[in-house]
Amino acid sequence: MAYWTENDKEYGVACLVVIDRENLQVVEEVSFHDEITVPYLPGFLAFRELPLILEAVKLLKIKPELYMFDGNGYLHPRHMGIATHASFFLGKPTIGVAKNYYHIEGAEFVLPDNYEGACTEIVKNGEIYGQVLRTHQNVKPIFISCGNWIDIETSQKFVLEFVTKESRLPVTTRYADILTHKERKKLSGITND
Template sequence: MISIDKDTLDSLLEKFRNEQQTLLPEVKLKNIFLTEKLRLVAGVDTAYWDAKDKTYGACCIVVIDFITHEVVEKVNSFGVVTIPYIPGFLAFRELPLIMDAVKKLTKQPDIYMFDGNGYLHHRHIGIATHASFYVDKPTIGVAKSYLKIKDVDFTMPDNHVGAYTDILIDNEIYGRTLRTTKSVKPIFISCGNWIDLETSTDIVMRLINKESRLPIPVRMADLETHVVRKKLQETL
C-alpha cells in the first residue's frame, strides 16, 4: 500500500545505511548485567494491515516475570505506517510504533526480546540490535525463519531440546540455530546488544514451555498482535 518513487527510496536507503554504520561500532556482544538479577523480560512484536488506502501497524509488548513466567504487563500502540517494508531496514519501519508502546510501560524490563534478528543481519544491525539504542536495555533477536546472508545456509541441529549449531559467516559467528522443542523446527537467535550469545541462548531456553518453540515473551507478544489487529481492523 505504501508507494514511494525511486529517488525517494534511494535517498532513504542512503540515510538508513549511514545510521546503521554509525551505530555498529557501539554494539557490544557482552553482558552488562548479572543473569541472577534478571527479573522482567519483555517480548516485542509488530503486525501490519492495509485499510482505506493506508498501511497501519500495531506493536505489542508483553512483560513477564523471568522466574514465574507470569505476565506482569501488556501494552500496545498503533498508527499509520509511512515507511515501506525494505529488507534489512525493518527498524526504520517499526521503531516509531515500538517506542510509542515502550512509553506506556509502567514496569521497566531488564531485557527486551524481539520477533526478528539482531546481529544476524547483513550489516549486524537487525531490529533487536537497532532498537537497543532506543530502549537502552540489553536485547535478543528471536526469528522464526532464517535470514540467508552471503548465500550461507544454516546447519540443522540435532533433534533434542537445547541442541544448536552456530551460524558462521566469513569466520564470524552471526547467530545460532537453536532447537527448543524436539521434532519441531528450530528458531534462529542472535545477540541484540549488551549481551553475549551463550547468555542469550540460556535465557531463551529458560523461557520455553510446552506450548511453543518460541520463548514465552515473544510468543505472547505475537499472539497479542493478532488480537489487537483484529480489534483495530473492526474499528478503523
C-alpha cells in the same frame, strides 16, 4: 507487529508483553498503533517497525531488564537487525528471536541435532552471527542472535528459560504475537485472523 489497510493507508500495531522471569506469567501488556509510512524493505525492518515499538515502550509501567524481539539482531547483513537497532534507544540488553532464517550471503550453518537445547552456530568468514536453536525435539529450530549488551551464550540461556512446552518460541515473543493479532482484529475489524 501486525498490519492492515484502511482507506488506502497502512496501519500497524506493536504490542509488548512483560513476563515475570520467576514464574513466566504476564505482568504487563501494552500496545500502540499508528499509520505506517515506511515501506517494507528486506533488511530495513527496524525503520518500519521500531517507531511504533518505541512508543509502546513509553507506555510501560514496568521497565524490563531485557528485551526479546521477533526478528534478528547481529544476524543481519549489516549486523543491525531490529534487536540491535532497538538497543541504542532502549539502553538495555536485546535478543533477536526469529522463526525463519534471514539469508545472509556467505553465512553457513547446519541444522542442530533433534533434541531439546541442541544448537549450531551461524558463521560467516569465521565470525559467529547467531545460533540455530532447537527448543524441543521434533520441531523446527529458531534463529537467535545478540542484539546488544549480551553475548550469544547468555542469549541462548535466556531464550531457553522462557520456552515452555506450548511452543518452540519463548513466551516473550509468542505472547506478544498473540496479543498483536488480537489488537489488530479489534482495531481493524478483521475477522479472519
